[in-house]
Amino acid sequence: MAAARTGTARQTRIKKALKAALRPELATGSDKSVKIRVCAGSTCNATGRAAVSDALAKELDKRSLSDTVEVVLTGCHGLCQEGPIAVVHPKGVFYPRLKARDMAEIVETSVVGDDVVERLLYRDPATGEAIALEKDVPFYAGQTRVVRKLNGTIDPTSIDDYLSRGGYAALAKVLGEDAPEAVIDLVEAAGLRGRGGAGFPTGTKWRYCRANPGEKHYIIANGDEGDPGAFMDRAILEDNPHSLVEGMLIGAFAIGADEGYVYVRHEYPLAVSRLRHALEQARERGLLGEDILGTGWKFDLKINQGAGAFVCGESTALTASIEGHRGMPRGKHIRTVAHGLWQQPTDLNNVETFANVPWIVTNGADAFRALGTEGSKGTKIFSLAGKARNSGLVEVPMGATLREVIFDVGGGMQEGREFKAVQLGGPSGGCLPAELLDTPIDFENLTRYGSMMGSGGMVVVDDTTCMVDFAKFFFEFTAQESCGKCVPCRIGTQRVLEILERIAAGEGTEHDVELLEQLSDDIIEGSLCQLGGSAPNPVLTTLRYFRDEVMAHVVEKRCPAKVCRPLIKYTIDPDACNGCHACFGACPTNAISGERKQLHTIDQKLCIKCDTCRQVCKFDAVPVVDAQPALVEGRAQ
Amino acid sequence: MPKRDERGTTVTEPKGSALYEVLKGIDFERRELVDKSRGVGLFDLVKDKGGSYKCYACTLCERTCPVDCIEIDYCPEFEELPFDREAERALALATLPGESCGANAACVMGEKPAGFVPEIDMKLFDPVVAGIRGGTGLVEALHATQDAYGYLPRMALEEIAGEMHLPFSRVFGVASFYAQFRLTPVGKHVISVCMGTACHVAGAPLVAEAFSQELDIPVGGTTPDLLFTLETVNCIGACALAPAVRVGEEVTHARMTPQAARKLVAQLRKKEA
DSSP: OHHHHHHHHHHHHHHHHHHHHOOGGGSTTSSOSEEEEEEOSHHHHHTTHHHHHHHHHHHHHHTTOTTTEEEEEESOOSOGGGOSOEEEETTTEEEOSOOGGGHHHHIIIIIISSOOOGGGSEEOTTTOOEEOBGGGSHHHHTOOOSTTSSTTTSOTTOHHHHHHTTTTHHHHHHHHHTOHHHHHHHHHHHTOBOTTSSOOBHHHHHHHHHHSOOSOOEEEEEEOOOSTTOOHHHHHHHHOHHHHHHHHHHHHHHHTOSEEEEEEOTTOHHHHHHHHHHHHHHHHTTSSBSSGGGSSOOBEEEEEEOOSOGGGGSHHHHHHHHTTSOOOOOOTTSOTTTSOGGGSOEEEEEHHHHHHHHHHHHHHHHHHHTSBOSSSBSEEEEEEEESBSSOEEEEEETTOBHHIIIIIISOSBSTTOOEEEEEESGGGSEEEEGGGTTOBOSHHHHHHTTOOOTTOEEEEEETTSOHHHHHHHHHHHHHHHOOSSSHHHHHHHHHHHHHHHHHHTTOOOHHHHHHHHHHHHHHHHHOSSHHHHHTTHHHHHHHHHOHHHHHHHHTSOOOTTSOOGGGEEEOOOTTTOOOOOHHHHHOTTOOEEOOTTSOOEEOTTTOOOOSHHHHHOSSOOOOEEESOHHHHHHHHO | OOOBOTTSOBOOOSSSSHHHHHHTTSOOOOOOOSOOSOOOOOOOOOBOTTSSBSOOOOOHHHHHOTTOOOOOOOOSSOOOOOOOHHHHHHHHHHSOOGGGOOSOOSOOOOSSOOOOOOOOOGGGGHHHHHHHHTTOOHHHHHHHHHHHHSSOOHHHHHHHHHHHTOOHHHHHHHHHHSTTOOSSOOOSEEEEEEOSHHHHHTTHHHHHHHHHHHHTOOTTOBOTTSOEEEEEESOOSOGGGOSOEEETTTEEEOSOOHHHHHHHHHHHHHHHO
């Protein structure tokens, strides 16, 4: 009874402290009826968000509406393809692809009036129908947002926005109950698995880490999102940094850590500055540092920037990098949870994993288990990119099929293009063909088909991508990023790359294809860390699902997608060319000759196959053909 | 029958033996290297008795080189061009050494005082020192240095080593491991072509190539007038803008084409003229 009473007193004290931390007057939209949320994510910033928000502010000033209408610069809304984006509340009217000159009309119609500007609305690519409200846009309607729930509504630079929407309540709950083991039980019961790619159960990792003795326990968030084509962690860091901080605080409390690091890529300058700002705010409000929420518990976070090494996403390489060494991994017989950073027990989780934790604490393990499949629970954020119509961030429950993500949420392929493959998991993953589109996405399924979850990059490619060239691209990447510590990875990746280059140049033999398979197995078998252990996946899946295309390079010496340079040549179609002279001017090597309004010709000796002429031609008069058609025809006979 | 002494061990003939014949021509006197300063060494591929090259491109030298000055290309039919050593030597001497090779290497070229280290403004280095004393790690210190100078000057690396009580080799090893640290001065405009997966399928290699042709420098190079540096980055996370090109830290150009790349260079050149 007495214990229960002290427990309650502690909880009340923490609740009071949390309430004291919030300054409601600083939160956005507290007393104003109309709000305009302008996306200030990296992509929208790059497509001219600053000009749009400046024009908007100017327009509101002109109409002296600045006091009643609030402009909130939010984090990424997710539909990066359509940036810059603004949403006018309270109705939630969605305006994509804005220009500064449109802002006056929007203020006039949607803010002063209560209507929508028809011509600026988003159009459903499938039906061409205008869609007014954000929630009705198919891209958003098809998603289930758990981690990214607040993204696009709050100002990422304001802790009050996060607090006023129930932020840090999960931390207060955990601290109030004062039972670290119970937190671990909860996370384990929820079935949360690491979102960095391997899918190790987070609760189990925390339990091991807590149990291991050491002078000090460390907790690290891995935001070294090195996979090309993945930007989920960047979105969390940029759009809702406090969700990461809160998740790490809960994790630190559970494992008994008092110091933590966030390892962020140096390529994400905005993420670093927003996170730094968030940490300062949290310290100021007593949510970080000494005496958190008046409990006497102390914990602090540091930011550590990477410097452009892919291998530093590997846990042991990452700790080496924080310690100031070359980022080289070590053997996995010594676990990081036992001897990690500075040889102390260290828990290392992905940024997205931590961002899931506050939601689990608030909503309970059962709510989390309700989402997802048997083995993989919760949701996963994917960064959809490539030739899909909508590029951007998609959060769906585990178990959603590839078709749902690419065709329902992603809006299908770009105009006139045909789906060929989807590449999951970056350089460690693989390409899955159209036959596997109905596969539910979870950790086990993807591994079964030779790919992997990775951090969640999903790059869709169409018939203009050559699979040999694509596999070569990944090997160029891994050969360059291999740290050089172990031989199978350092030399093996180089050799695979050479074989692929031979095949792409039309010099490959059938023996080379066999050699690729053998060598891939050896690299997987012999490599020290998962960089080498998963590097051959792109080649293996290409050989598994696109063998015909590889054999076309080897046997017929042709590239079906017309990408591999030694096997193609650029020609001019005499029927289509009207002598507009556009290619003549654009050719960097003066390989194109011909008078205006006359048929042009390409001098094959001068042509460097840079593709410029094909891109500038408006009449499709520059077809790319096989360089050795005789050989192909000869085979066909 | 070899001669034996009273204990029974073999005694080698000092004179007249085959080994002596080999060794007698060599001067074993202890000598110091003439010039220990940095310089530019020349590479020459050694041939075997049959006249073909011994190198079979295992790329070990490329991997181990601390300053990444070796690049191995796959070349199926290697033309055995006559190697004009004198011409190569003249060329190597003509290019400014100093910053070109960061290692205090033993590959001494001789004539020209190669130990030339450009002076740097040490005032800019103060925040780095303050940071180190405040407890930042080595990687952070290198970031701060690069922010101050745009690259990592050798002098600054030596200062960091002294300040952190680390051997210089350790500092240099870390600096050369990470792709983002530059050991040579950069141009005014740093053009970074994103080579992420989404950018690759959208045609980034063609864009990088167009930049390379237009600027007449390879990827990773800097124009002689120090106006442009061309580099590739693995992914800037702007996949919806593919192919993306970043100029400097701030400006990102979306949906580039080879032609747009050539125009961009022309524009920047015009602005500078």
